[in-house]
Amino acid sequence: MNLVLKWNAPEGAASSVVYTTEYKTSVTTYIVGCVNISTLECDFTRLNISIRPSIVEYGKYTSRVRALSGSESSAWVESNHITLDKDTIIGSPNVSLFSNGATIEVSIEDPVLAISALRNVYIFATYNITYWKDSQKEKASHISNIQQNRVFLNDLEPWTKYCVQVKINTERNPRPSLLSRIICESTTKEEEAPWVAAMVTFVFMAMAVALVVVTALYRKSISHFLCPKDALPEHFKEYLLAPPNSTVYLAMRNPPPLKEIFHQVSIIAEDKTVDEGGPLEVAKTTSSKQPDVTVEER
Structure with missing residues (x-):
C-alpha cells in the first residue's frame, strides 16, 4: 500500500545526473514529489504530507520523472496508471504454530501496510491455509475462506511433524498475497476429548x-x-467433682510434721598451756588437742 515510482537511468548518464518526480490523482493536477535525487526510485507515501495531499487507500495515481544535469533536463516520462487497493502487492502474513496434543493452533498476523490496516482496506479478506506432513507436500490439505486469525488443525496424527503455509485472498485485489514462509511443528500425545x-x-x-x-x-x-450443648448427668458431675478418699492421697495432702533425729557428740580437749623451758614433746602433745566441739546429727 505504498506508492513507489521506479525508473532506469538514461544510457550514458553521468554520475552527476539527478531526478525530479511528480504524481497526480484522477481529480488533481501533478504534485511535486522527490526533487533533485540521485536514486532511481521515489516513495510518495514517505513525503511530507503537511504540504502535500496524503496518499489514500482507494486513490488512482499516475506519476512522472525527468532527468536533470546542470541546466539541461530531459522530457517528462510518464508511468502507468495505478489504483492503489486493486494493484498493490499484498505482503505475506506472519504465521505461528502452537502444538497442543494432537492439535496444532495456527495464529496468523496480517502484513503491515504503509497506510491504514489490511482489514480496514479489505474488509472481507480471508485466509487460505495449506498443511501437510513433513516431506509429503504432494498430499497437502487445504482450508479456504477463513476469516478468523486463529485456526485449530484437528484430527492430526500424534507424534507427527506438520508444516503450514498461508496466503491472503481479497475481493478487491485480484491477486492473492505473497505466501507466508513455511513453518513446521510436531504434535504430541492424543489428548482426551x-x-x-x-x-x-x-x-x-x-x-x-x-x-x-x-x-x-x-x-x-x-x-x-x-458442638453438642447437652449437659452431663448429675451423678456424673458428683462423681467427677467429689474429692478422692484414698489414704495415700490424704496422707500426701496433710502430712505430719517431720521429726528430727540426731545424736549429740562432745569432744573435750585439755588445756594448751606449755611450761617455759619444758620438753618439746610435751608442748607438741599438748598443742595437738582441739577445742570443744558439739555435733548434732539430724
Missing part, C-alpha cells in the same frame, strides 16, 4: 453447589452435631 474435561468440571461444580445448599439448610443440625 474436550467433553471429558467438561463433564468432570460439571460434576465437581455440582457437588460443590450441593454441599453449599446442604450446609445452608442444615447448619443448625450440623452445628449441634459438631
Whole structure:
C-alpha cells in the first residue's frame, strides 16, 4: 500500500545526473514529489504530507520523472496508471504454530501496510491455509475462506511433524498475497476429548453447589452435631467433682510434721598451756588437742 515510482537511468548518464518526480490523482493536477535525487526510485507515501495531499487507500495515481544535469533536463516520462487497493502487492502474513496434543493452533498476523490496516482496506479478506506432513507436500490439505486469525488443525496424527503455509485472498485485489514462509511443528500425545474435561468440571461444580445448599439448610443440625450443648448427668458431675478418699492421697495432702533425729557428740580437749623451758614433746602433745566441739546429727 505504498506508492513507489521506479525508473532506469538514461544510457550514458553521468554520475552527476539527478531526478525530479511528480504524481497526480484522477481529480488533481501533478504534485511535486522527490526533487533533485540521485536514486532511481521515489516513495510518495514517505513525503511530507503537511504540504502535500496524503496518499489514500482507494486513490488512482499516475506519476512522472525527468532527468536533470546542470541546466539541461530531459522530457517528462510518464508511468502507468495505478489504483492503489486493486494493484498493490499484498505482503505475506506472519504465521505461528502452537502444538497442543494432537492439535496444532495456527495464529496468523496480517502484513503491515504503509497506510491504514489490511482489514480496514479489505474488509472481507480471508485466509487460505495449506498443511501437510513433513516431506509429503504432494498430499497437502487445504482450508479456504477463513476469516478468523486463529485456526485449530484437528484430527492430526500424534507424534507427527506438520508444516503450514498461508496466503491472503481479497475481493478487491485480484491477486492473492505473497505466501507466508513455511513453518513446521510436531504434535504430541492424543489428548482426551474436550467433553471429558467438561463433564468432570460439571460434576465437581455440582457437588460443590450441593454441599453449599446442604450446609445452608442444615447448619443448625450440623452445628449441634459438631458442638453438642447437652449437659452431663448429675451423678456424673458428683462423681467427677467429689474429692478422692484414698489414704495415700490424704496422707500426701496433710502430712505430719517431720521429726528430727540426731545424736549429740562432745569432744573435750585439755588445756594448751606449755611450761617455759619444758620438753618439746610435751608442748607438741599438748598443742595437738582441739577445742570443744558439739555435733548434732539430724
